[in-house]
Amino acid sequence: MSMAATLTAVRIPTFHQRHLKQHFTAPSSSSLRLLNLAKMEGSEISEQVVGEDLGAKKKVFVAGATGSTGKRIVEQLLAKGFAVKAGVRDIDKAKTTLSSANPSLQIVKADVTEGSDKLAEAIGDDSEAVVCATGFRPGWDLLAPWKVDNFGTVNLVEACRKRNVNRFILISSILVNGAAMGQLLNPAYIFLNVFGLTLVAKLQAEKYIRKSGINYTIIRPGGLRNDPPTGNVVMEPEDTLYEGSISRDLVAEVAVEALAYPEAFYKVVEIVSRPDAPKRPYHDLFGSIRQQ
Numbered sequence: 001m002s003m004a005a006t007l008t009a010v011r012i013p014t015f016h017q018r019h020l021k022q023h024f025t026a027p028s029s030s031s032l033r034l035l036n037l038a039k040m041e042g043s044e045i046s047e048q049v050v051g052e053d054l055g056a057k058k059k060v061f062v063a064g065a066t067g068s069t070g071k072r073i074v075e076q077l078l079a080k081g082f083a084v085k086a087g088v089r090d091i092d093k094a095k096t097t098l099s100s101a102n103p104s105l106q107i108v109k110a111d112v113t114e115g116s117d118k119l120a121e122a123i124g125d126d127s128e129a130v131v132c133a134t135g136f137r138p139g140w141d142l143l144a145p146w147k148v149d150n151f152g153t154v155n156l157v158e159a160c161r162k163r164n165v166n167r168f169i170l171i172s173s174i175l176v177n178g179a180a181m182g183q184l185l186n187p188a189y190i191f192l193n194v195f196g197l198t199l200v201a202k203l204q205a206e207k208y209i210r211k212s213g214i215n216y217t218i219i220r221p222g223g224l225r226n227d228p229p230t231g232n233v234v235m236e237p238e239d240t241l242y243e244g245s246i247s248r249d250l251v252a253e254v255a256v257e258a259l260a261y262p263e264a265f266y267k268v269v270e271i272v273s274r275p276d277a278p279k280r281p282y283h284d285l286f287g288s289i290r291q292q
């Protein structure tokens, strides 16, 4: 589907829908506490429901759940008491990658290149947020970054619109806007764009999300590491960081915490970790970033 076609297929929400903020708290594993806070800006309408053992966990759909970051996001969501729908390309592979015995985990087929209708089916009518941790797998297809990191993400956003899911977390990358930052000669910018303009593809997807009206948090990590976290998270506004790295465990943590704090709504954040950085609570980290 062309970008123009996908754009016209999207229902643009009204101002008030766009500003409907849902506070997304994780239920604790022992006693399920469900807190929904919906606040309509400008009209003073707010609603709060608190209940015990309601028997329904908040369900989050994770695209790219078999990936190195995606599987960590799944694990951390489950550990926090969420139900998870893991969107994967290969269900058999997923059963070995993920702890499929967990009753709160459901594995569903979801290839982001197969269009928004199939994705909407996979997301279902019970997911309340979508986390996108996909990334093209290197191969012979030079268009793969565009198919996965651009159009695939656009398809996911459209699928959310079809299912009235209004919370979207994207794992993107620092330097996506490297050209505008004067980083054209940064070796990382050159390297990541050599294969299919990966960063440019991601930036286009980000732009689409930001125009779509969906409540987004775009997380742009530095270089990803598999080893356990060293140091603390440094969070900066968009187009600030041009070097640094971070453990995938911490990236997953930031993605999960973004679901809990309204301070993360409609924001783009760049993250790395540094040994000398002070440990700051997440509401403070997200709160320090201005909405654009």
Ligand SMILES: NC(=O)c1ccc[n+]([C@@H]2O[C@H](COP(=O)([O-])OP(=O)(O)OC[C@H]3O[C@@H](n4cnc5c(N)ncnc54)[C@H](OP(=O)(O)O)[C@@H]3O)[C@@H](O)[C@H]2O)c1
Pocket: 063, 064, 065, 066, 067, 068, 069, 070, 088, 089, 090, 110, 111, 112, 113, 133, 134, 135, 136, 137, 148, 152, 171, 172, 173, 174, 221, 222, 223, 224, 225, 248
């Ligand atoms: N590597 C870095 O240093 C770095 C730095 C900053 C940002 N990032 C970005 O961070 C994100 C996560 O990176 P990662 O290294 O953790 O990812 P990864 O291990 O490469 O995993 C990528 C995931 O995307 C899935 N995927 C690929 N094509 C798909 C498709 N057509 N439909 C659905 N899923 C598809 C893969 O599924 P399969 O398992 O089936 O292949 C896999 O689950 C990526 O967007 C990456 O570009 C990476």
